[in-house]
Amino acid sequence: MMFDTIAAISTPRGEGGIGIVRISGKEALDILCEIFKPKSSRNVSELKSYTITYGHIYDGDKLIDEVLVSFMKGPRTYTREDIVEINCHGGYIITERVLELVLKKGAKLAEPGEFTRRAFLNGRLDLTQAESVMDIIHGKTEKSISLSLNQLRGDLKEQIGVLKKLLLDVAAHVNVVLDYPEEGIDDPLPKNLRDNLDTVIATTTKLIASYDKGKMIKEGVKTAIVGKPNVGKSSLLNSVLREERAIVTRIAGTTRDTIEEIVNIKGIPLVMIDTAGIRETEDEVENIGVQKSKSLIKNADLVLFVLDASRELDKEDFEIYERIESDKVIGILNKIDIERKIDIKNLTKVKKWIEISALEKIGIEDLEDEIYEYVVSGQVEDSSEKLVITNVRHKSALEKTKKAVENILETIDMGYPMDLIAVDLNEALDSLSEVTGEISNEDLLDHIFSNFCVGK
Structure with a gap:
């Protein structure tokens, strides 16, 4: 359930200096209160947000580990929920014991990608940014990570927003023509709005063409x-x-x-x-x-x-x-x-x-x-400066957008009824919304986030 408090180990299993158990949800601090005793006399429930506190994890009277605990109050967190991170000693046993204790106190074990999924559902990230998180984790080179960081920064989201604005201007004009025929608007599409459609085609064509090279880099x-x-x-x-x-x-x-x-x-x-x-x-x-x-x-x-x-x-x-x-x-x-x-x-x-x-x-x-x-070969020489798509889902949605806009221009040139323009406009706008996740289905989200590691 969306409102369950979830927990998982967010660091790789195995021997290491530190292991982190992450908890997210409205009961995160309450669970911490039951298992954590600060070295100082401060009350756990009164921990300040964005601070780190030294202390020990106990299961009843049994000492589990010496830890550092950080508390982050929502909504200014990764998931936009309250988050607790318990920094344990690394190893196969300790982090598992701390996680088991957290689950015993009421948290649910997080599914793969569930933290990032909540960040998406709570509006912290759009779908392109959420996907870029996985790409950064799996990045093999600095150049591939650079492409993913651009997407995490919101470059693709911003470009999609620009394209949607151009199409919405066209849609507003078309709706006026259809809803108010008594106004006698003869020109189905003024030149400036036709230029909008040409710009959308040119931009989507460029993005689609970047996919093959972007896929190679990724x-x-x-x-x-x-x-x-x-x-x-x-x-x-x-x-x-x-x-x-x-x-x-x-x-x-x-x-x-x-x-x-x-x-x-x-x-x-x-x-x-x-x-x-x-x-x-x-x-x-x-x-x-x-x-x-x-x-x-x-x-x-x-x-x-x-x-x-x-x-x-x-x-x-x-x-x-x-x-x-x-x-x-x-x-x-x-x-x-x-x-x-x-x-x-x-x-x-x-x-x-x-x-x-x-x-x-x-x-x-x-x-x-x-x-x-x-x-x-002249297409992605500087990936830090150019917007390159690396995801076949994005490519497919942009291809549908481009095709719909081409249909609009053909409809105008052939003198067909304006109703057909409205249908293709909705198709183009919906396809762009698929890229950012404004329109998505549960199966798509399950597929995307199932490829994440547990704890991210």
Whole structure:
């Protein structure tokens, strides 16, 4: 229930310096009064808001832990309810015992994301800001966290507000035309209001276009390292990771399954996947790896096509080359420390080649620079200054808004009745409200907040 007092451990389980038990709700201070004895003689019920008090947690007469307690009076809190945070000694046992005691005194164990859900329901955050909290927690790089902080600050919320204001101005005019036909307003939409619709289309188009790059920065660029056996794929992975992650031998077919590792390249998380060498093989296990490699060529965000510069191209190289899409590949000529025998003039599908020696660590920084340029490519170079969407839910709602506004312009140009404009206007406004959570259903909220950790 919304008005239950909830509690959870808000720090990771396990050994550590501090463990925090968080309580939120109207009974938070009353529960604290039953279990906490300050070192000073002050009354717990009279604790000042936004102060920290030293004392001990007791279960009856039994000492549980020495703690620091902070009390924050609603509504100026994260959930806009009274909040108590008990700072215990970290460890597997102590925080669990304190939480059990709090629950015994009447609190309910919080569901995943329930603190943030209450912040949303109580108007502390809109839905975009609530989602950004989870993105910050799961952020893999500074750049992805920067995008999430922009959203937490309210940048997307503010932009949605601007778009809604433009559409509401149009809606006001349309309602006057429909409600007061005796006024004889001939122009269905004056130029300044048509400009409003053009602005909405331009802005939503820009935001929608930012999604692919934003998703890469948030979730990582799925990067498949492909090539025939023994061209140096595993050595390349090890060189980029700066550690011996993959087994490297002279024996063809050493890598039989995919190996995934995340590496940070200039703030961009790269999910690098070392694949099995693609070739015809009678080995059942290796063949499964080969089929995975072929699938990854199609589904990866970026393909690193590795060739051995010390060997001439052969049938296996060309078979892999034919599977590659030209808009998402970087060609890599490995083993440049050995005499060059390769001729790539016919491989025109690959626009960019980087020469490296994975064994000697030559050219690795050039490759990293090229990968970075591929990802940002003029769209999100400075994520701290540009509004970028990273959530498919936002993208879908903005696409519906854009389509509805395009329908409005088509309705006007075709001279159709104004009633149709009103229908599409409502669709556009409702879609924008879905982004911020002003219009939402219980199933959507359950899905979003279930992905949070308990205690946040």
